[in-house]
Amino acid sequence: xxxxxxxxxxxxxxxxxxxxxxxxxxxxxxxxxxxxxxxxxxxxxxxxxxxxxxxxxxxxxxxxxxxxxxxxxxxxxxxxxxxxxxxxxxxxxxxxxxxxxxxxxxxxxxxxxxxxxxxxxxxxxxxxxxxxxxxxxxxxxxxxxxxxxxxxxxxxxxxxxxxxxxxxxxxxxxxxxxxxxxxxxxxxxxxxxxxxxxxxxxxxxxxxxxxxxxxxxxxxxxxxxxxxxxxxxxxxxxxxxxxxxxxxxxxxxxxxxxxxxxxxxxxxxxxxxxxxxxxxxxxxxxxxxxxxxxxxxxxxxxxxxxxxxxxxxxxxxxxxxxxxxxxxxxxxxxxxxxxxxxxxxxxxxxxxxxxxxxxxxxxxxxxxxxxxxxxxxxxxxxxxxxxxxxxxxxxxxxxxxxxxxxxxxxxxxxxxxxxxxxxxxxxxxxxxxxxxxxxxxxxxxxxxxxxxxxxxxxxxxxxxxxxxxxxxxxxxxxxxxxxxxxxxxxxxxxxxxxxxxxxxxxxxxxxxxxxxxxxxxxxxxxxxxxxxxxxxxxxxxxxxxxxxxxxxxxxxxxxxxxxxxxxxxxxxxxxxxxxxxxxxxxx
Amino acid sequence: xxxxxxxxxxxxxxxxxxxxxxxxxxxxxxxxxxxxxxxxxxxxxxxxxxxxxxxxxxxxxxxxxxxxxxxxxxxxxxxxxxxxxxxxxxxxxxxxxxxxxxxxxxxxxxxxxxxxxxxxxxxxxxxxxxxxxxxxxxxxxxxxxxxxxxxxxxxxxxxxxxxxxxxxxxxxxxxxxxxxxxxxxxxxxxxxxxxxxxxxxxxxxxxxxxxxxxxxxxxxxxxxxxxxxxxxxxxxxxxxxxxxxxxxxxxxxxxxxxxxxxxxxxxxxxxxxxxxxxxxxxxxxxxxxxxxxxxxxxxxxxxxxxxxxxxxxxxxxxxxxxxxxx
Numbered sequence: 047x048x049x050x051x052x053x054x055x056x057x058x059x060x061x062x063x064x065x066x067x068x069x070x071x072x073x074x075x076x077x078x079x080x081x082x083x084x085x086x087x088x089x090x091x092x093x094x095x096x097x098x099x100x101x102x103x104x105x106x107x108x109x110x111x112x113x114x115x116x117x118x119x120x121x122x123x124x125x126x127x128x129x130x131x132x133x134x135x136x137x138x139x140x141x142x143x144x145x146x147x148x149x150x151x152x153x154x155x156x157x158x159x160x161x162x163x164x165x166x167x168x169x170x171x172x173x174x175x176x177x178x179x180x181x182x183x184x185x186x187x188x189x190x191x192x193x194x195x196x197x198x199x200x201x202x203x204x205x206x207x208x209x210x211x212x213x214x215x216x217x218x219x220x221x222x223x224x225x226x227x228x229x230x231x232x233x234x235x236x237x238x239x240x241x242x243x244x245x246x247x248x249x250x251x252x253x254x255x256x257x258x259x260x261x262x263x264x265x266x267x268x269x270x271x272x273x274x275x276x277x278x279x280x281x282x283x284x285x286x287x288x289x290x291x292x293x294x295x296x297x298x299x300x301x302x303x304x305x306x307x308x309x310x311x312x313x314x315x316x317x318x319x320x321x322x323x324x325x326x327x328x329x330x331x332x333x334x335x336x337x338x339x340x341x342x343x344x345x346x347x348x349x350x351x352x353x354x355x356x357x358x359x360x361x362x363x364x365x366x367x368x369x370x371x372x373x374x375x376x377x378x379x380x381x382x383x384x385x386x387x388x389x390x391x392x393x394x395x396x397x398x399x400x401x402x403x404x405x406x407x408x409x410x411x412x413x414x415x416x417x418x419x420x421x422x423x424x425x426x427x428x429x430x431x432x433x434x435x436x437x438x439x440x441x442x443x444x445x446x447x448x449x450x451x452x453x454x455x456x457x458x459x460x461x462x463x464x465x466x467x468x469x470x471x472x473x474x475x476x477x478x479x480x481x482x483x484x485x486x487x488x489x490x491x492x493x494x495x496x497x498x499x500x501x502x503x504x505x506x507x508x509x510x511x512x513x514x515x516x517x518x519x520x521x522x523x524x525x526x527x528x529x530x531x532x533x534x535x536x537x538x539x540x541x542x543x544x545x546x547x548x549x550x551x552x553x554x555x556x557x558x559x560x561x562x563x564x565x566x567x568x569x570x571x572x573x574x575x576x577x578x579x580x581x582x583x584x585x586x587x588x589x590x591x592x593x594x595x596x597x598x599x600x601x602x603x604x605x606x607x608x609x610x611x612x613x614x615x616x617x618x619x620x621x622x623x624x625x626x627x628x629x630x631x632x633x
Numbered sequence: 634x635x636x637x638x639x640x641x642x643x644x645x646x647x648x649x650x651x652x653x654x655x656x657x658x659x660x661x662x663x664x665x666x667x668x669x670x671x672x673x674x675x676x677x678x679x680x681x682x683x684x685x686x687x688x689x690x691x692x693x694x695x696x697x698x699x700x701x702x703x704x705x706x707x708x709x710x711x712x713x714x715x716x717x718x719x720x721x722x723x724x725x726x727x728x729x730x731x732x733x734x735x736x737x738x739x740x741x742x743x744x745x746x747x748x749x750x751x752x753x754x755x756x757x758x759x760x761x762x763x764x765x766x767x768x769x770x771x772x773x774x775x776x777x778x779x780x781x782x783x784x785x786x787x788x789x790x791x792x793x794x795x796x797x798x799x800x801x802x803x804x805x806x807x808x809x810x811x812x813x814x815x816x817x818x819x820x821x822x823x824x825x826x827x828x829x830x831x832x833x834x835x836x837x838x839x840x841x842x843x844x845x846x847x848x849x850x851x852x853x854x855x856x857x858x859x860x861x862x863x864x865x866x867x868x869x870x871x872x873x874x875x876x877x878x879x880x881x882x883x884x885x886x887x888x889x890x891x892x893x894x895x896x897x898x899x900x901x902x903x904x905x906x907x908x909x910x911x912x913x914x915x916x917x918x919x920x921x922x923x924x925x926x927x928x929x930x931x932x933x934x935x936x937x938x939x940x941x942x943x944x945x946x947x948x949x950x951x952x953x954x955x956x957x958x959x
Contacts, residue, residue: 258763258766259763260763260764260767260849261763262763262848262849267846267847267848268846268847281770282767282770282771282934282935369930371847371850372930372931373838373839373842373845373850373930373931374929374930374931375670375674375844375927376673376674376927376928378674379674379675379676380675383675443929443930445839445929445930445931445932446930448930448932448933448936449930449931449932449933613933613934613935614767614849615849615850615933615934616933617849618847618849618850
């Protein structure tokens, strides 16, 4: 049984590597034809990363829109790193996924920003105070979802996205001095910056008869994190919503640059407490790719099991929150009890209610005894039964369903434009799930859901997806389905663990990794695709650059679109149904 | 039984005691409703006398008053409290009569409630916070439909039980029940309408969620969001009193079980039994309201008129039935 699974996994790997090779060829010819001699070279790294080096940053928009049009590629992340110490300058990496053409491949469009232009400006300007503005061409007009990344790069590195109509500060607020760029290497971690209030943040001004603004937050009622929402309303109808986040910016990416690899692991778990497994898994997998570590099968199973437990307790929590926000306290109470049962089960199984301390670089830190495995197997059965009972009860409440239906609609086009991930995207009819698109850990040998196991089901699923409205009800339904799937996966994994007699929990960890090597790690958290890009530092045991892109970062803008057809009192429900993390966004 | 013109001192004292009793149990009723809600949600919940502690705590606290507010904001809690207490004077609760019935009938009670509502809305707008304005506009929308429904329902009751005088309504309800008429057909429709209106007037689910912390969804709470300390205590207390007044109207109009009839006459034993039966009925109805609250979600704001339309339609049916069954 297991052997056949392994063979299957191997076969899949073969197929995907063959596909990758052919894609590289196709990509190479296409890009060479399209961009003539603007590419510096194409190479394949870490099994599934195709790196395209552009000769000049001027051809970034051309290359990106080529990828988007020819390969239906989706911008997954944009990475900027200050590699001036390596003699390169600032390097921009645009990470694309081209699922329609080839599964399990990430395309990196890399371009170096040279400072020559900057020197020229300096020569032209008579004033010595002239600012060193380095700019790069914006791709916002071709790929709208790039806007947040470009604003982030502008804040953190001081690189101006030329042509981006919105260059307001995103991460750093008004108090932060305009000339301090925290992710540049010359910015020391210990720097104390002076708070100034020179800058002013301009919200979009909506004017007209009877239109008023409601400012909500950043401090909210209840125990949640800070975020500011600026509504423009006419009566109860929301005309515009602008969110402002990053009130709890923790500087995770900068902190990581001064830490040892194992410390960064702990840091990654704390990016967002409820995504600890997904974040640490993505981080570990990036390093495992760099070191080509073979994670033992038992560790792979345990990792995946914990990742799914995380999904279950969080989805139940979100469903409870949705029930609270429609004012149905009974359903909320029942679901919160179930969430609590899941969390104490987490503690019984792993020793941590929030599943901290599971992943290690190269494996896992905790084992599952046969007794706990059996306990998990049995407890999950009763939890699932109770869960489905509560859900069927909720579904019969017309008042609940009425609140959810057609509330907070995210259309397919909006989801594509914003490059949404996770449940929000799946509800808008986009079949995106890292567990299936880029199978990692134990997922290649698992049946993730019942939609992708046969061509017939896949077709049925794609038809069903076209019918999805992208409202709160569909997000409710998809979450319920995923809880069921995840519990099935966990029970499957438990059976495998009980059969598995091996003891090894972690691959031997190399004392150091190759300096300046880099890789992308990915995982599907309950919120969606989580990407961690790491570049190892000079000593091979620290990080040179750590870029984290959580699902919340991508999905936050969706809320501004989702509420446009709704009235003010439905906002909390829309917000909850999207399940966005403040902490996961305010890195 | 009671001559409206000649109110003896003794009766006046009884009336004041009755009013004080009604005001006194108001927080208790709130506590019971919270307890029932907690139990139906598998929570233990706070003690049923917690609202008294809350009021005592708030009375001890300092107030924060926005410097953008005017005298309206500061005087509104007093107006709310005084109006509801005045309304309580006219309402027969523990006894089937109120000695002050000559001074005010049910229309005055409704008018006082409207005054409370008016000042609550003004106070919400006065502080110029976005939520206060939102809450006030929602309250206006809801009250514009609640009030006609309430009046229609009162007409059904008045037609069926004779007059708008609360004492005469209550005693004829008791008389009718004693003579074997459990409920009149027109009153059945009035019960349905009154129950819905009671939920709307006291700001309960599905109209408003008294337990929410989400400013954006609030109606009543949004208007009084800026209050703190003693003012908040007054606002909350007047809300409790309003609730208990509506409950006693409900109980005395529609459930005259165990009520003192004029034939029996006023004695210590009969007074005690009727007062106790009132208390039991009030608690039961409040528990019923709380239970009903846990069975539904809060409705979409713009669907609330649908529910109130049901109340209006039901009381219209009550009027029709009243004339058919005569």
